[in-house]
Amino acid sequence: MSFWLARHIPYPYPKPLSDPRSPLSAPLHRRPTMKDVAQAAGVALKTVSRVVNGESTVAPDTLDRVQQAITELGYRRNEGARQLRQGRSQAIAMVVRDIADPFFAAIGRAVETRAETGELVVMIGSSHDEPAREREVALGFCARRPNALIIAPIAKRQDYLLPEMADGLPVCAVDRPAQGIACDAVLSDNTGGIRAAVDHLAAHGHRRIGYLGDDPAVFTSRERVAGFRAAMAARGLQVNEDEVRLGAPAPTSVGAALRTLLDPSDPVTALITANNRLTVEALRQLDHVEDRPALVAFDDLELGELLRPGLTVVAQDPEAIGNAVMDLLASPHPEPREVRIPVTLIPRGSAEFPP
Amino acid sequence: MSFWLARHIPYPYPKPLSDPRSPLSAPLHRRPTMKDVAQAAGVALKTVSRVVNGESTVAPDTLDRVQQAITELGYRRNEGARQLRQGRSQAIAMVVRDIADPFFAAIGRAVETRAETGELVVMIGSSHDEPAREREVALGFCARRPNALIIAPIAKRQDYLLPEMADGLPVCAVDRPAQGIACDAVLSDNTGGIRAAVDHLAAHGHRRIGYLGDDPAVFTSRERVAGFRAAMAARGLQVNEDEVRLGAPAPTSVGAALRTLLDPSDPVTALITANNRLTVEALRQLDHVEDRPALVAFDDLELGELLRPGLTVVAQDPEAIGNAVMDLLASPHPEPREVRIPVTLIPRGSAEFPP
DNA sequence: AGCCAGAATGACATCGTTGTCATTCAAGAT
DNA sequence: ATCTTGAATGACAACGATGTCATTCTGGCT
Structure with a gap:
């Protein structure tokens, strides 16, 4: 994919190879400029500039003539040139x-x-x-x-x-x-979101809550897992370190984490997944599991309401x-x-x- | 939203470099230009241009000097000016x-x-x-x-x-x-997609297939419903006009359509929803319905595989x-x-x- | 009549880059 | 020794818009 584009980074930029038959080649008509408009309206270029920028010192009939010329020629300001001037x-x-x-x-x-x-x-x-x-x-x-x-x-x-x-x-x-x-x-508000998740689960009677989080090198991941520990502590709930699993949202690592968390001899009753991809992978794998744990997911999924059971989420607010x-x-x-x-x-x- | 508008409307623009002797005309760094690079490297502006554009007629040691100046000054080509020149x-x-x-x-x-x-x-x-x-x-x-x-x-x-x-x-x-x-x-391939949906349903034994489509004013909508009729005809299946419902994906219209299609006295056994929003609304409403019809949806939903039953779709290929x-x-x-x-x-x- | 304020307009330089054309210089050809 | 050639470099004018400043033209005032 080169064509009209030169690739980037270290200078020098390679020359875009120009194919004369390419749709990107020479224009049939040059786009009109302020100069053209000025000529058509019989005024100076600067007056056109004034009209285009809505300056007030233009006489009504001059304004008319210029605007008509603009319409007739289909003039559009060249933003590149404007940028050059204005920075x-x-x-x-x-x-x-x-x-x-x-x-x-x-x-x-x-x-x-x-x-x-x-x-x-x-x-x-x-x-x-x-x-x-x-x-x-x-x-x-x-x-x-x-x-x-x-x-x-x-x-x-x-x-x-x-x-x-x-x-x-x-x-x-x-x-x-x-x-x-x-x-x-x-x-x-990562911390508050996880706290809400913990509180919600606790309100439904859960005391053994597992946590599935992302790579702790990531800022949001660190905040969320810290929020988890803090919220659990605030509720007087114990965090079993085996049950805080941080890692990539890959099928294998999520699978391993779930096996630990849901170990039949001593399973958690609830689970928090700390981001979207972990949630999806966990849902996929939990589908085959009997006695699913309760679940709260950080970050909404588009169709969370259509899943059965409906997915309870901590929704961010991108807007x-x-x-x-x-x-x-x-x-x-x-x-x-x-x-x-x-x-x-x-x-x-x-x-x-x-x- | 006036910050950058303030920036773009009236001068004074970063003119503070007017008095370079003043120690107070402090570091409001103007971005370096080719001229600056040229001066730093002791060459003409045009030579810098040649380097930046990878033209071959630059002597090796000139090239070095220029590239070093570029790095030192943190020069970046101004794409606006380039555009102005190149169109x-x-x-x-x-x-x-x-x-x-x-x-x-x-x-x-x-x-x-x-x-x-x-x-x-x-x-x-x-x-x-x-x-x-x-x-x-x-x-x-x-x-x-x-x-x-x-x-x-x-x-x-x-x-x-x-x-x-x-x-x-x-x-x-x-x-x-x-x-x-x-x-x-x-x-x-709207037509082919709907045909695939009809064929798939027919292969599972369905002969009474309802169709939920969008406003026929829309091009894709027309293609898809035409595809439906054609595919049904090709299979020798009859299309009951009452069972081709075109309209907005609003809850009321979808609800009305579903009531008609699933009328207990003579319900369709399968349903095709012709776009995403119709599918979501239909799924929402079908959730409360016993004896759900079979369903094929045009356009994939992110979590189609996690729904139960999994959502069979005709997936477009945006990539x-x-x-x-x-x-x-x-x-x-x-x-x-x-x-x-x-x-x-x-x-x-x-x-x-x-x- | 003479003068002035202010409105309306225009001439011109400028922004950063690239295309065109001219210049310099050394090496090879004659 | 002179001419040719080509490689390396530079001077300069565009590109289209806008800021600055100068000019013209009103009408209203003394």
Whole structure:
């Protein structure tokens, strides 16, 4: 896939090979410019600029003539040129871990809605959980001089953004805080969410609760498991270390964890799964299991209500996250801020098994 | 939302470098330009350009000096200026109906992957099923002079794109064909998918099959219902017109349809739901129903396999759609093309009820 | 009549990059 | 020794928009 695109990273950029027959080749008609409009309307270029930008010092009939010329020629301002002059490109750049992940897609939608599209464009890219790619995508976006950068960090450090930030680029992290830079962050209330899960299970009489969590190297994973221990302690419930299983959402590791947790000689009566992929894998495997434990999942699944039993979840609020990000970016503040977005426990039945 | 608007409207813009002698005109670093790099490396600006673009006529030690200067200054090419010179902004614009819809999100991911992000940036926007917004978003993107536009049409006509296309913008429709313009299209094999559903149900002995479809004003909806009639006819099965229900996926209309189809005096034994939202609503309502009909759904649901019974679906292939789009955009062809992407029936149990 | 304020408009430089064309210089050909 | 050639480099003008500043033209005031 090269063609019109030159690939990225280390300079030099390779030359895009130009196929004369390619649909990307020479235009039949040059798009009209302000100069063309000016000529058509019999005014100076600068007057067209005034009209386009809604400046007030244009006489009514001049305005008419110019607007008519704009319509007739189908003029559209070239945003690239505008950016060159003004320094920023009226765009919001967003680097998420996976644009097809419903969580990030929903954040994207909120951001996009707030961006009042047409004026502010949203550029989206995925890191696919690869630190190098995160950097590459983020810096590629920065070359477009966006008005702001939203990033779901996956790399250990985001200090490669320092030059951009020194140049005035506002940066906001989502899902996890950024490292190595001082920037805003919008995070879910992981601790509170897990506490709600524990409380909910305890309210239904459970005292032996197992925990299935992600790699502890991940920030959210650490917060959630810490929240679990704290919530259990607050309830006076004992945490059996064998029953806190942290690892990848792979079938084998989840299977091993479940075998331990549900060991017939001494099974837990309830289970918390700390993220989406773990939940799905656990559900898959629990399907073959008799005497399923009660279950509360962190992060909602689209069809949680259609499962039987319905899946009780601690739902994050991606729309609120997106809105909070836009709020932070829109209001100037000297010190970086961290915003926590509340999560909601949605009872649907899977936690209501008798212990 | 006024922060960046404030940034873009009036000067004074970062002009603080006006007095470089002042110790107070402190580090509001302007991003370095080719000029800065050239000065640092002791070469002409044009030579830096050659290095950055990988032209071959640069002496090895000049190359070294320039590359070192680039690294030291943290230089990044300003893509806006490049666009101004070259006419296109190394970006792909994509207008979908809803970026948070898993189908479109998956297409977006495929496109983004093929775009080798960093060089080719992906701009995404949603029309939210509003024709006016589709136009606004698409034209807003066009002002950025992208290399290509991918659009999931919702408006009646896309002829507002004609000026852009005359200027050489390649356009490709997805999901539905565009109207009023001659452009490529990548569509799912709706007819074949419904035929597969009918065949599958017939193979399990069903002869009375009901159909729940979308508003017939929608292209995909028309194709699918036509496919249903054709497939039934091909099998020698009779279609009872009362049992082909087209309408919005609202609870009331789906409820009414289900009551008709499942009328105890003469119920269908199987059901086809022709899109995602209809499927979800039908599943919701069927949950309270005894003697559920067999079911095949067009379009996969994320957790179809976890439902009980497992949901048998005709799955579209958004990744293949995205890839096909990129193939079309990258390969020269004089006439617009329409590509059909195969769909796959995934049996998971819900179609295997005895009739 | 003379003057001025303010509204309306335009000329021009500029943003950072790349295409075009000109220049320099050394090595090889004559 | 002169000419040719090609490699390496640079000067300069675009690209389309906007900020600055200058100019023209009103009408209202002395």
